[in-house]
Structures are given as structure tokens and as C-alpha cells.
Amino acid sequence: xxxxxxxxxxxxxxxxxxxxxxxxxxxxxxxxxxxxxxxxxxxxxxxxxxxxxxxxxxxxxxxxxxxxxxxxxxxxxxxxxxxxxxxxxxxxxxxxxxxxxxxxxxxxxxxxxxxxxxxxxxxxxxxxxxxxxxxxxxxxxxxxxxxxxxxxxxxxxxxxxxxxxxxxxxxxxxxxxxxxxxxxxxxxxxxxxxxxxxxxxxxxxxxxxxxxxxxxxxxxxxxxxxxxxxxxxxxxxxxxxxxxxxxxx
Amino acid sequence: xxxxxxxxxxxxxxxxxxxxxxxxxxxxxxxxxxxxxxxxxxxxxxxxxxxxxxxxxxxxxxxxxxxxxxxxxxxxxxxxxxxxxxxxxxxxxxxxxxxxxxxxxxxxxxxxxxxxxxxxxxxxxxxxxxxxxxxxxxxxxxxxxxxxxxxxxxxxxxxxxxxxxxxxxxxxxxxxxxxxxxxxxxxxxxxxxxxxxxxxxxxxxxxxxxxxxxxxxxxxxxxxxxxxxxxxxxxxxxxxxxxxxxxxxxxxxxxxxxxxxxxxxxxxxxxxxxxxxxxxxxxxxxxxxxxxxxxxxxxxxxxxxxxxx
Ligand SMILES: Cc1cc2nc3c(=O)[nH]c(=O)nc-3n(C[C@H](O)[C@H](O)[C@H](O)COP(=O)(O)OP(=O)(O)OC[C@H]3O[C@@H](n4cnc5c(N)ncnc54)[C@H](O)[C@@H]3O)c2cc1C
Ligand SMILES: Nc1ncnc2c1ncn2[C@@H]1O[C@H](COP(=O)(O)O)[C@@H](O)[C@H]1O
Numbered sequence: 001x002x003x004x005x006x007x008x009x010x011x012x013x014x015x016x017x018x019x020x021x022x023x024x025x026x027x028x029x030x031x032x033x034x035x036x037x038x039x040x041x042x043x044x045x046x047x048x049x050x051x052x053x054x055x056x057x058x059x060x061x062x063x064x065x066x067x068x069x070x071x072x073x074x075x076x077x078x079x080x081x082x083x084x085x086x087x088x089x090x091x092x093x094x095x096x097x098x099x100x101x102x103x104x105x106x107x108x109x110x111x112x113x114x115x116x117x118x119x120x121x122x123x124x125x126x127x128x129x130x131x132x133x134x135x136x137x138x139x140x141x142x143x144x145x146x147x148x149x150x151x152x153x154x155x156x157x158x159x160x161x162x163x164x165x166x167x168x169x170x171x172x173x174x175x176x177x178x179x180x181x182x183x184x185x186x187x188x189x190x191x192x193x194x195x196x197x198x199x200x201x202x203x204x205x206x207x208x209x210x211x212x213x214x215x216x217x218x219x220x221x222x223x224x225x226x227x228x229x230x231x232x233x234x235x236x237x238x239x240x241x242x243x244x245x246x247x248x249x
Numbered sequence: 250x251x252x253x254x255x256x257x258x259x260x261x262x263x264x265x266x267x268x269x270x271x272x273x274x275x276x277x278x279x280x281x282x283x284x285x286x287x288x289x290x291x292x293x294x295x296x297x298x299x300x301x302x303x304x305x306x307x308x309x310x311x312x313x314x315x316x317x318x319x320x321x322x323x324x325x326x327x328x329x330x331x332x333x334x335x336x337x338x339x340x341x342x343x344x345x346x347x348x349x350x351x352x353x354x355x356x357x358x359x360x361x362x363x364x365x366x367x368x369x370x371x372x373x374x375x376x377x378x379x380x381x382x383x384x385x386x387x388x389x390x391x392x393x394x395x396x397x398x399x400x401x402x403x404x405x406x407x408x409x410x411x412x413x414x415x416x417x418x419x420x421x422x423x424x425x426x427x428x429x430x431x432x433x434x435x436x437x438x439x440x441x442x443x444x445x446x447x448x449x450x451x452x453x454x455x456x457x458x459x460x461x462x463x464x465x466x467x468x469x470x471x472x473x474x475x476x477x478x479x480x481x482x483x484x485x486x487x488x489x490x491x492x493x494x495x496x497x498x499x500x501x502x503x504x505x506x507x508x509x510x511x512x513x514x515x516x517x518x519x520x521x522x523x524x525x526x527x528x529x530x531x532x533x534x535x536x537x538x539x540x541x542x543x544x545x546x547x548x549x550x551x552x553x554x555x556x557x558x
Contacts, residue, residue, distance in 0.1 A: 011377070013513070016380060016512055017377045017380050017381060018380075019380075019381045026376070026377060026380070026381050038494075093358050094349075094358065094359070095352070095353065095356070095357070095358045095359075098353060117494075118494060120377070120378065120493065120494075121376065121377060122361075122376050123361070123362065123375065123376055123377070123378065123493065124359070124361040124362075125345050125349075125361060125362075126345075126348075126349035126352065126359050126361055127349075128349075129319065129345075129346065129347075129348075129349035129350050129353070130349045130350070130352065130353035130359075131353075132319075132350065133323055133349070133350040133351075133353035133354050134353050136421070136423075137423070138319075138320055138421070138423040138424035139319055139320070139346075139350075139424075140424075141319070141342075141345070141346050142342060142345075142346075144487065154427065157342075158342070158487045158488070159342040159343075159429075159488070160341050160342045160343070160440070160488055160496070161259075161429075161431040161432060161488060162429065162430050162431040162432040162486060162487070162488050163429065163430045163431075163487070164316070164426070164428070164429040164430075165426075165427040165428045165429065166318065166424055166425065166426055166427055167424070167425045167427050168423065168424050169423040169424070172423075177487075177494075178477065178481070178494060179480070179481060179487060213358075214357065214358035214387060214388055214389050215358055215360065215385045215386065215387055215388075216385065216386045216387075216388065217383055217384070217385055218371065218384040218385065218386055219383075219384045220376070220381050220382070220383050220384075221381070221382050221384070222381065222382070223375065223379055223380065223381065223382050223519075226519055226524075226537075226538045228536060228537045228538065228539065228542075229524075229539055229540035229541055229542065230540075230541060230542070231531075231536070231541075231542045231543070231544060232541050232542070232543050234543075235543070235550055235553040235554050235557050236557060238525065238541055238543050238554070239554070239557045239558065241541055242502070242523070242525070242541070246502075246523045246540065246541075248444070248501050248502040248522070248523050249469070249502075249558075
């Protein structure tokens with residue numbers, strides 16, 4: 001089967017972002033950008049499906065700035081076959097992303113879309129579910145295991161109480177959780193090879209879908225700051241403080 | 250204007266999170282109806298009818314809702330959307346699963362995991378692992394919202410709303426429940442516990458959790474949590490993970506044991522009222538948010554703590 005993997009260029013997970021002093025947004029000037037960690041897991045899963053003979057072709061797609069090419073190249077170096085970059089100067093919200101992805105799915109006809117459960121910039125956790133709804137496909141969200149079983153896809157999901165397994169008709173959308181796999185590092189030869197893999201470029205306008213933002217960011221502020229407290233010298237002192245000062249025991 | 254709140258439950262019990270979601274809905278303004286979709290969940294519908302400030306409970310009963318899979322839930326809720334200005338659910342894994350489906354079907358942008366309500370169309374939500382708070386205004390006709398329950402105080406439960414049976418939505422029949430493996434525990438539930446004690450990579454094994462964390466948890470009647478590192482290493486099940494991509498908790502007391510305090514972990518616990526950190530590295534970032542820090546080896550300190558309680 002053909003697998004489509006949407007990947008997002010986001011701030012690297014090690015960066016502690018700061019709010020701009022005018023409170024319009026966070027300051028992303030000169031910070032390190034990377035592939036969203038959950039999307040790396042999605043790429044890895046697709047590559048493993050290919051290595052297992054379940055998948056034949058892996059197409060990676062990113063919607064974002066020209067620079068999102070770097071993240072597509074990384075996915076190609078990990079083992080994806082070709083990429084599609086959809087450029088947009090403005091931030092495209094999840095609904096807009098899902099609509100563009102829907103168009104790409106209609107063109108490419110993959111049997112499976114694997115994507116991250118959550119982009120770690122906006123922490124929204126919704127694009128995969130939205131895409132599945134627009135396509136009328138089933139979804140296996142927060143996956144920690146994906147197995148093809150006959151004509152069904154068995155997905156084990158991380159839920160609040162533990163784990164749940166669902167069987168999905170194909171085509172389907174899967175979103176990844178952290179424990180699905182551990183993504184590989186691309187080797188240098190594969191990074192070189194990835195430079196020659198095909199990468200199609202389009203613009204969001206090419207798809208003729210409404211991607212106008214629905215949410216207006218009125219302001220972005222610092223979270224309430226926690227002051228560091230005190231160091232206690234002993235367990236006895238800790239228990240005394242918790243009882244008498246904090247009143248929580 | 251009316252608001253539809255989707256109840257969080259397991260067919261047997263109404264999850265307390267729903268009381269907090271109703272509190273958030275009250276700040277949006279309008280009559281509040283609660284949807285209980287499940288199988289054999291009339292006890293839950295009954296419990297929901299007692300939530301203060303609820304106009305009526307809508308009860309959909311069908312085997313297809315037994316596990317609240319996203320596909321049938323998406324159809325059901327979308328079919329009921331007419332007449333509601335807001336559709337609101339808890340940001341637990343159920344709500345996170347089916348609400349964006351509803352949003353896409355209604356062609357609206359979901360407002361995920363809000364922690365504040367400024368007005369009927371303006372909400373506050375954390376972004377970048379809680380390193381920033383965004384205030385966003387929605388221009389959509391229907392607001393589809395998931396709520397961080399820990400950010401709101403539960404409403405009381407001495408109301409008496411009517412319960413109405415509602416018909417079912419379409420059943421897409423494209424997904425089916427196969428099995429589940431639920432963590433069994435007699436301890437308080439992590440998301441709503443008054444005291445949480447979490448262990449990190451430093452524990453080194455599941456046995457160490459049992460030996461060093463459980464006894465203290467028992468004395469304090471605390472829920473147990475874990476860092477991602479501890480969950481990844483298999484010391485604890487996945488549903489114990491606290492953080493940006495796990496559970497968000499805000500107990501009265503949070504005790505972090507052998508946890509360094511990565512931003513992703515802090516995102517899940519920094520709104521706790523009192524934070525205690527036990528770590529042998531006095532430079533560990535967790536101390537920057539801890540009210541009380543104790544520097545030392547957990548393997549010495551935890552047995553001492555158990556005795557002192
Ligand atoms: C996309 C993404 C999402 C993530 N989401 C989450 C999340 O939701 N939750 C989460 O927790 N993490 C998350 N992480 C991982 C996070 O970045 C950290 O790697 C993780 O929190 C570290 O766990 P830890 O503190 O247990 O381990 P470490 O960072 O290894 O810290 C162990 C600590 O134990 C101390 N220690 C060691 N021995 C002892 C001893 N004997 N006594 C006392 N102290 C001792 C050490 O000094 C150290 O501070 C995420 C990462 C990514 C990339
Ligand atoms: N601009 C984008 N381009 C490609 N994929 C995206 C984009 N935005 C979101 N996604 C995918 O959707 C997932 C969930 O994102 P979100 O719903 O924004 O948290 C991400 O992990 C990506 O796989």
C-alpha cells in the first residue's frame with residue numbers, strides 16, 4: 001500500500017520559547033527548528049511498514065515555509081520515497097491543513113495516512129482526526145502499535161485508562177504516540193541520496209480550499225511564573241513544612 | 250444560545266472532569282445540556298442530571314457508543330449540533346479523539362485544551378508546552394472546544410435536570426473495538442487526585458517504584474505518576490505519564506522523585522499548588538519550580554519519608 005506522512009516544521013523540542021515583549025506572539029527569530037517529534041515517529045513507522053513489505057511507497061508532505069524542505073529531506077533520508085512541499089507564507093491552522101491534505105489524499109490515493117498526534121508548537125492534537133472526518137475514514141489516534149491484519153488495520157491506542165485496540169477498515173488515518181517506535185537517525189549516505197529524491201512544490205492556493213484562519217490570536221503572554229522555593233535540609237524539616245507552612249498534609 | 254457538554258464516563262461512572270467542564274461552560278453563558286452517549290449508561294445519565302446548572306441531560310444508548318469510538322460519536326454529536334452555539338468536552342483522550350471530527354464536519358476550527366474563558370468567543374490556552382499562554386478569539390458559528398479540567402473548579406451536584414432519550418446518529422461501521430487493557434489500581438485517579446507522587450528515570454525499575462514510591466503513596470493516599478523516561482523504560486504503564494503529551498495534573502501537593510524537570514514534564518504539573526522535588530542533583534531544573542527541594546539520594550530519603558509520615 002501507499003502511505004502518506006504529513007510532517008510539520010516546528011520549534012525544536014529542546015528550545016524554551018520566549019514570549020515577545022509586545023505580547024503578539026512567541027519569539028521564533030534564530031531558534032532551532034526541527035521536524036515535529038511525533039512526525040518523526042510517523043515517518044519511522046511508515047519506513048518500517050515498507051521494510052516489512054506492507055507498504056510500497058511513502059510520500060511525505062509538509063505545509064509551511066520554503067524552509068520546511070529541510071524536514072521533508074530528513075524524512076526522505078530516513079527512507080521515504082518522495083516529498084510534496086506546499087508553501088504558504090501564513091500560518092495555516094489545523095482545519096486548513098486538513099483540507100489541503102484531503103486534496104492531496106484525493107490525488108495520491110494512499111491507503112494509509114500516518115501523522116503525529118500533536119504538533120508541539122500549538123499543542124492542538126486535532127489535524128489527523130479532522131482529516132479522517134473530511135475523508136470519511138476511520139482513525140486510530142495515539143497509536144502505540146500498528147498492525148495490518150487481513151484487510152483491517154489493528155491499532156493499539158494509548159488512552160487515559162490504559163490501552164485500547166481498535167480494528168479499522170482501510171483506508172485509514174493513524175496518529176502516533178511516543179511509544180510507537182524510536183525513530184532512526186539518517187545515515188550520511190542516506191542524507192546524500194535523499195538530496196536526489198523527487199520533491200514537488202506547490203502552493204496552498206493551488207488547491208483552491210479555504211484556509212483563512214478562524215482563530216485570531218489576540219495576545220500571547222507569559223504563563224504565571226512560579227518562584228523557586230527553598231531547599232530543606234532533611235526529611236523531618238520537609239514534613240514539618242508541609243504540615244505547618246503549606247498545610248497540605 | 251445553548252451549550253452542549255459531552256459527558257466523560259465509562260458507562261458506569263460519570264468522570265469528575267465533566268463537573269469541571271460544566272464550570273467552564275457556565276463562563277461561556279447560555280443553557281447547558283449534557284450528552285451522555287454510552288451503552289447501559291443510565292446511571293451516568295442519572296448522575297449527570299444532578300450537576301448544578303444543567304438544563305437537561307440527553308441520553309443516547311447504543312452498543313455503538315459503548316467505547317465512545319470517534320466515528321459514531323462524531324456522527325452523533327454533529328447531528329445534534331443545530332441550536333448549540335458551543336460544543337464542549339473534556340480534553341481527556343476520548344474528547345481529544347472525537348471532538349476534532351465534530352469540528353471538521355461542522356467546518357470549524359477546534360479550540361483545543363482551554364484553561365480560561367474570557368467571553369463567549371474568546372479563550373485562553375497554553376501553547377509551546379505551557380511556555381506561553383495564547384488568548385484566541387473564534388469567528389466560527391459553532392465553537393467546538395476541549396477543556397483542561399484541572400483549570401476549573403467542579404460545580405456542585407445537587408441539581409435535578411430532566412433526562413431525555415435521544416435518537417442515534419449514523420453508524421459509519423468503519424471501525425470496531427477489539428480489546429482493552431485497563432490499568433487497575435485502588436489508588437486515586439491521577440487526573441483528579443489531591444496528592445500525586447511521581448517517579449522518574451532515577452527509579453531504574455518497576456520494583457523500585459513498588460519499593461520506594463508505593464509505600465509513601467499509600468500513606469498519603471496519593472495517586473502515582475511518572476516521567477516519560479520512566480514510562481518509556483517500562484517502569485510504569487503509559488497512562489501514568491505526566492506532561493505535555495501525557496496527563497496534566499494540578500493537585501494540592503505534587504512530589505517529584507528522581508525527575509530532572511524537563512519542560513515537557515513541567516507542562517503537566519507546574520500548576521500544582523505545592524511542589525516538592527527530591528533529586529540528588531542540586532542543579533536539577535525541577536528545583537526552579539519546587540516550593541520545597543530536598544537534595545539527596547531517593548533510595549535513602551524515600552524510606553525515611555515513609556517513616557516520618
Ligand atoms: C515530543 C516530546 C514529548 C515529551 N513529553 C513528555 C511528557 O509528557 N512528560 C515527560 O515527563 N517527559 C516528556 N518528554 C521527555 C522529556 O524531555 C524528558 O526526557 C523526561 O521528562 C526526562 O525524564 P526524567 O526526569 O525521569 O529523566 P532524567 O532527565 O534522566 O532525570 C533523572 C533525574 O533523576 C536524578 N537522580 C538520579 N539518581 C537519583 C537518585 N538516586 N536519587 C535522586 N535523584 C536521582 C537525576 O539527578 C536527574 O535529575 C517529552 C519529550 C519529547 C521529545
Ligand atoms: N503544516 C503542516 N504540515 C504537515 N503536517 C502537519 C501540519 N500541521 C499539522 N500537521 C500534522 O498534524 C499533526 C497534528 O498536528 P496538530 O493537530 O496541529 O497538533 C502533526 O503531528 C503533523 O503530522
